[in-house]
Amino acid sequence: MLRKLLLPIIFILLGYGFWLSEEFKTITAGVAVFLFGMIALEEGFKTFTGGTLERILRKSTSNTAKSMAFGVVTTSIMQSSSLVSVITISFLSAGLLELTSAIGIIFGANLGTTTGAWLVAGFGLKVNLSSYAMPMLVFGVILMMQSAKNLKGTGYVLAGLGFLFLGIHYMKEGFDTIGQGINLADYAMTGYKGVFAFAGIGILATVIMQSSHATLVLTLAALATQQVSYENALALAIGSNVGTTITAIIGALGSGIEGKRLAVAHLCFNVTTGLIAIFAIYHLIVAVAWISAHVGISEDNYTLQLAVFHTLFNLIGILVMLPLLKLLVKMLEKLMPIEEPEIERPKYLNPALLEVADAAVEAVKNETTRLYDISVGVIANGLSIHREAFHSDLKPKQVVKKSTEIIDKDIDDIYERKIKALYGAIVEFIIHARGGYSKGQLKEELNSYRRAGQHIVEAVKGVKHLQKNLNRFLISDNTYVSKEYYKLRLLVVRVLRQIDISRKVNESDSSVGSLDFDQLKLEVEEKSEKISNGLDKLIRKNLIDVQMATSLMNDMSYCKETCWDLIEAAIVLFSTADRDDQSAMRSIALDEHEIAEIAEAAETEVTH
Numbered sequence: 001m002l003r004k005l006l007l008p009i010i011f012i013l014l015g016y017g018f019w020l021s022e023e024f025k026t027i028t029a030g031v032a033v034f035l036f037g038m039i040a041l042e043e044g045f046k047t048f049t050g051g052t053l054e055r056i057l058r059k060s061t062s063n064t065a066k067s068m069a070f071g072v073v074t075t076s077i078m079q080s081s082s083l084v085s086v087i088t089i090s091f092l093s094a095g096l097l098e099l100t101s102a103i104g105i106i107f108g109a110n111l112g113t114t115t116g117a118w119l120v121a122g123f124g125l126k127v128n129l130s131s132y133a134m135p136m137l138v139f140g141v142i143l144m145m146q147s148a149k150n151l152k153g154t155g156y157v158l159a160g161l162g163f164l165f166l167g168i169h170y171m172k173e174g175f176d177t178i179g180q181g182i183n184l185a186d187y188a189m190t191g192y193k194g195v196f197a198f199a200g201i202g203i204l205a206t207v208i209m210q211s212s213h214a215t216l217v218l219t220l221a222a223l224a225t226q227q228v229s230y231e232n233a234l235a236l237a238i239g240s241n242v243g244t245t246i247t248a249i250i251g252a253l254g255s256g257i258e259g260k261r262l263a264v265a266h267l268c269f270n271v272t273t274g275l276i277a278i279f280a281i282y283h284l285i286v287a288v289a290w291i292s293a294h295v296g297i298s299e300d301n302y303t304l305q306l307a308v309f310h311t312l313f314n315l316i317g318i319l320v321m322l323p324l325l326k327l328l329v330k331m332l333e334k335l336m337p338i339e340e341p342e343i344e345r346p347k348y349l350n351p352a353l354l355e356v357a358d359a360a361v362e363a364v365k366n367e368t369t370r371l372y373d374i375s376v377g378v379i380a381n382g383l384s385i386h387r388e389a390f391h392s393d394l395k396p397k398q399v400v401k402k403s404t405e406i407i408d409k410d411i412d413d414i415y416e417r418k419i420k421a422l423y424g425a426i427v428e429f430i431i432h433a434r435g436g437y438s439k440g441q442l443k444e445e446l447n448s449y450r451r452a453g454q455h456i457v458e459a460v461k462g463v464k465h466l467q468k469n470l471n472r473f474l475i476s477d478n479t480y481v482s483k484e485y486y487k488l489r490l491l492v493v494r495v496l497r498q499i500d501i502s503r504k505v506n507e508s509d510s511s512v513g514s515l516d517f518d519q520l521k522l523e524v525e526e527k528s529e530k531i532s533n534g535l536d537k538l539i540r541k542n543l544i545d546v547q548m549a550t551s552l553m554n555d556m557s558y559c560k561e562t563c564w565d566l567i568e569a570a571i572v573l574f575s576t577a578d579r580d581d582q583s584a585m586r587s588i589a590l591d592e593h594e595i596a597e598i599a600e601a602a603e604t605e606v607t608h
Contacts, residue, residue, distance in 0.1 A: 010208065014028060026170055027170070027218075029170055030166075030167045030170025030221075031167065031214055031218060032167070033163050033166050033167035033170060034163065034164055034166075034167025034214050034217060035167070035214055036163050036167075037159075037160045037161065037162065037163025037164035037165075037166070037167055039160070040140075040156050040157075040159045040160035040163060043156045043160075044153045044154070044155070044156030044157035044158075044159075044160055061097060061101040061104070061105065063101075064100060064101070064104040064322070064325065065104075066104075067100075067101040067102075067103075067104025067105045067107075067108065068104045068105070068107050068108035068111070068318070069108060070104075070105055070108060071084060071088075071104065071105040071106060071107060071108020071109040071110075071111070071112055072108040072109070072111050072112040073108075073112065074109070074112070075108070075109040075111075075112025075113050075115070076112045076115040084105065084109045084112075085106060085109060085266065088102050088105045088106065088109075088262065092258045092259055092262055099258060099261055099262065099265075099329050099332070099333075100325060100326070100329055102258075102262050102265075103262065103265045103266075103269075103325060103328070103329070104325070106262065106265065106266050106269065107269065107318050107321065107322070110241070110269070110270070110273070110314050110317070110318070111311070111314050111315060111318060113212065113213065113244075113314075114307065114310045114311040114314055118304075118307045118311075132162075132165055133161075133162040133163070133164075133165035133166040134162070135162075136158045136159065136161050136162030136165070137158075137159055137162035137163070137166070139155075139158055140155045140156070140157070140158030140159030140160070140161075140162055141155065141159055142155065143155025143158065144156055144159060167214075167217075189232065190229075190231065192278075194231065194232055194235065195231070195234075195235045195238075195278055195281055196235075196278070197235075198232040198233075198235035198236050198239065199235045199236070199238045199239040199242070199274070199278060200239060201236060201239060202215055202219070202235065202236040202237065202238060202239020202240045202241075202242075202243060203239040203240075203242050203243040204239075204243070205218070205236075205239070205240070205243070206239065206240045206242075206243025206244055206246070207243050207246050212240040212241060212243060212244035215236065215239070215240035215243065216237060216240050216310070219233050219236040219237060219240070219306070220233075220303050220306065223302055223303055223306060224303050230302045230305070230306070231281075231285075233302070233306055234281060234284075234285070234306060234309050235278075235281070237306060237309065237310050238274050238277045238278055238281075238313070239274075241270055241273060241274055241277075241310075241313075241314070242270050242271060242273075242274040244270065245263070245266050245267045245270045245271075249263045249266075249267065257336055257337075259350065259352075260336060261332040261333070261336050264332060264336070265328060265329075265332060268321075268328065269317060269321050270317075272317060272320065272321060273313060273314060273316070273317025273320075273321075276313065276316060276317060276320065277313035277316075277317075280313075280316075284309060284312060284313060285309075287312060288305050288308045288309045288312060289305070291308055291312070292304070292305050292308055295308075343417050343418075343421050344374065344417060344418040344419075344421045344422040345421075345422075345425070346367050346422065346425045346426070346429070347366075347367065347370060348363040348364075348366040348367045348370070349363050349364070349367055349425060349426070349429045350363075351432075353433075354429075354432060354433055357442050358442070360429075360433045360442075360446075361433075361442050361445050361446060361449075363429075364426060364429065364430060364433070364445075364446060364449045364450075365445075365449055365573070367422070367425075367426050367429075368426060368449045368452050368453050368456070368569075368572075368573060369573050370422075371419070371422050371423060371426065371453055371456055372452075372456050372569055372570075372573060374418055374419065374422065375419055375456050375457075375459065375460050376496060378411060378414050378415070378418070378419060378460055378463070379459065379460060379463045379492065379496070379562070380496075381407045381409045381411065381414075382409075382411050382460075382463035382464065382466065382467040382470075383403075383463065383466075383467075383470070383489045383492060383493070384403055384405065384406050384407045384470070384471065384474065384489075385399060385400070385403040385407075385489065385493065386403065386407070396490055396493045396494045396497050397490060399493055399497075400486060400489050400490045400493055403489075406471050406474065406475065408471060411460075411463070411464045411467055412464065415460055415461075415464060419456075419457060419460050420457070423453050423454075423456070423457050426449075426450070426453050427450060427453070430446050430447075430449070430450050433446055448572050449572060449573075451568075451572070452568070452569040452572035452573055453569075455565040455566070455568040455569040456565065456566075456569045458561065458562075458565045459561075459562045459565035459566045459569070462558040462559070462561050462562035462565065463492075463558070463562055465554075465555070465558045466488070466555050466558045466559060466562070469485075469551045469552075469554075469555050470485050470488070470489070470555070473485050473548070473551070474486075478543075478544060478548065480538055480543045480544055481544050481548045481552065484531065484534070484535065484538070484544075484552055485552075485555070487527075487531050487534075488531070488555060488556065488559045491524065491527050491528070491531070491559055491563060492559060492562060492563060492566075494523075494527075495520060495524065495563045495566055495567065496566065498520050499517075499520075499566060499567070499570045499574065502517065502520075502570070502574060503570070503574040517567050517570055517571050517575065520567055521564070521567055524560065524563045524564065524567070528556065528559075528560045531556060532556060535549065535552055535553065535556070
């Protein structure tokens, strides 16, 4: 209810302000132009997230120090800690980052956002930024109208910078005009009463504008025109730092548990940093004065001193929180555990990933791999074999021989709740993601992962059918039919064991391709043929009756199809050879007609 009322209240207050003061109109217009510039700038950087940013991320977050450096650099370049936060949440949810690395990026982003204060305080308030903004807007709009992705992205970045500069110009002009009639500094509040009051104003302003950068620029403009006292400006800067966590919290609402953990970590860091800055503000003022004197900042240059203050208290926050990082991660994992759902939900997929191409593809790969791992457990139970046996040192023959107890689990129920539900979520995500990537390798990869998921589902279906007769004939008095079902179980176990071995080898050696899997296909073909020939002999010698023979023939077909489906899925998920060499396998459904058929088939699969 409060959320619904907030927007009308803001509109009413703004309308009253416009009617009351022309200067207020100029300042708020400046803020609006500035925020629009940030949106354009973020949009521009998103067009370049087709691989470059992601590759840098993977190489730059191997430890906490590198993660922090990545956060500082990317935020300094993009001038948007909110964009960095949202991208970090996306990559964390996609499984590309550990929680510790993601928190390190957030720490760095907080420090990186202080570069904006330095740029505005050092240059933005001393020159006529509108003269630089106009050419940027002209060239930016022209480039935005181009069809080439890189040109369009460059256009958004130029236009975004232009609007940022123009917004700063209007904010400064508005405060200059106010200064000729009213002195807002007369309403300054001193002492801790003023610190808490203006920190609250800073939080509120950041929540409304969804940008700590905008609040900080507005504060610097007011400070430069002496419309706010130095002490109150420092409190506003503290408030803007705390308020920026709202963006991360909103970004985490649609994400998984990992994204929510990161948002809470962001909140803990910023609130802790803010409280340290508030209670130590007068000590920090002395420290800022000392630092300013030693770096050549004059005593009356309060805008640059505010930039020093902003950097100093963020740096102190990092130094305080960094030793507590592992403890914070453990606390978040304990307070926000991952619950085992009745209906299997995606772990890596969330709508925010659709904005970042490589993250979306990586999330689909991780979720499909997770679908495979869950399905292996279901297949093992369907064969009356405990999952742990696959990971033991026992040979496949020993695994099957020791698995004499019938595991009578309802595979139909597990299939509906886990396999089908998770595969449906993957297909739905791929359909939405694929619509945003009309062509190219990323779309091909999404198609290949969808097909891998379909093979996994078909493998589970095959074992569902196999289980009915298997549980009956394994304990049959006819030892001949029991031995045949033993051979079918053994064939599936060998395939699963070989896939597991190849998976581990491929993870450690990227030069290994799908040759192991091709050989495995030949082995399946040979073993199936051998079992079939043996069945013919049993029938001719009347060692099994017609009903047993019919069941065996059908189940042999299910067994062979299950093995083939598992291998096809493994080729996509676990073969790490050069992806270009596997383009033939991936591009089966490249033309639009075939893609439409895939989408229709996938949607039908989810329905049925």
